[in-house]
């Protein structure tokens with residue numbers, strides 16, 4: 009158990025999950041995670057802000073005991089997902105007088121997911137405030153980061169934004185507050201990719217909403233806190249923008265090496281043309297790494313052999329996930345090899361229907377890649393380079409090789 013003071017009478021009382029390796033039965037957690045919960049004491053009233061995953065409930069209770077918390081007037085639930093709300097049933101029994109502060113949609117969810125009595129809930133709307141005496145909590149509705157009920161809580165006098173999943177990162181670390189955002193660049197980007205990227209447009213609106221707030225610290229509900237907040241806000245502004253990098257991400261699988269030869273040849277031809285490449289062999293890839301690479305790459309090339317008339321299942325899975333997380337790539341295509349026939353290219357294109365990317369002509373060949381195929385791949389590299397040039401991502405310098 010660990011209790012850490014963030015400021016006078018403001019405490020972190022969450023739990024670090026060093027050994028968790030999978031989230032939502034889907035997302036790999038190579039560095040673990042944390043569930044941040046907070047306790048804020050005002051001159052008259054006190055509030056808990058979020059709770060922890062049920063697996064860490066015991067630690068959470070120990071933290072409350074360690075801190076000597078005897079009375080809680082409000083339990084703020086920014087988000088109903090169980091990694092933050094899962095210890096609410098216990099906390100609401102421990103503090104039977106506490107009102108559970110939720111958005112309208114969150115009330116519905118805590119009632120149905122956690123069997124919370126509706127009469128315990130105090131529903132708040134955008135800009136509503138609750139006074140703790142010398143401290144004020146202000147609420148900002150932030151639907152779809154990443155559930156429809158999410159809100160942000162701003163502790164006005166202390167200028168702390170409790171942002172729940174927004175600006176979070178899955179990392180178990182003893183660092184409570186990060187001052188140099190570079191330390192967190194990769195975990196924060198990966199988390200954005202896995203959880204937040206499908207809601208880039210909604211995040212734009214939420215960031216506008218909080219733009220005039222004076223924020224000195226951002227306190228998310230996973231990973232470390234940010235002080236000052238501007239560098240992480242700047243990273244988010246970049247990730248949610250329409251700007252893409254001169255980069256091609258190539259998720260692929262290959263059963264007997266033909267598709268892989270094609271991927272490596274295309275990768276070389278792209279590098280020759282001044283384009284960065286990130287190939288991912290899906291038999292080895294952690295999907296979180298692929299998601300992070302998809303945040304700002306201009307082009308996605310899916311590499312797949314044909315297996316039972318369609319894409320390789322690992323590729324189908326990666327394409328399905330890519331479609332779900334909706335990267336902002338401007339161009340996409342398919343390459344690979346088949347033996348006797350199928351509908352692989354059509355199937356993969358169909359699986360990317362949520363992307364706004366323009367589909368570039370694919371290179372799909374029978375058998376092992378012969379010299380004609382390699383020339384076709386070079387031509388594809390040239391088509392991609394032309395697109396990147398048109399988009400202003402690549403300057404006009406001639407390729408190193410003809």
Ligand SMILES: Cc1cc2nc3c(=O)[nH]c(=O)nc-3n(C[C@H](O)[C@H](O)[C@H](O)COP(=O)(O)O)c2cc1C
Pocket residue numbers: 261262263264265266267268312313314315316317318345346347348349350374375376
């Ligand atoms: C399990 C399995 C199923 C296959 N199913 C098909 C198929 O339905 N249609 C087809 O055209 N080729 C099929 N093939 C042939 C492969 O697509 C072909 O050998 C291709 O060149 C393999 O590329 P790779 O070396 O990148 O794995 C299948 C091969 C395997 C091993």
Ligand SMILES: [Fe+2]
Pocket residue numbers: 087089154173
């Ligand atoms: Fe969540």
Ligand SMILES: [Fe+2]
Pocket residue numbers: 089091092173229230
């Ligand atoms: Fe979460």
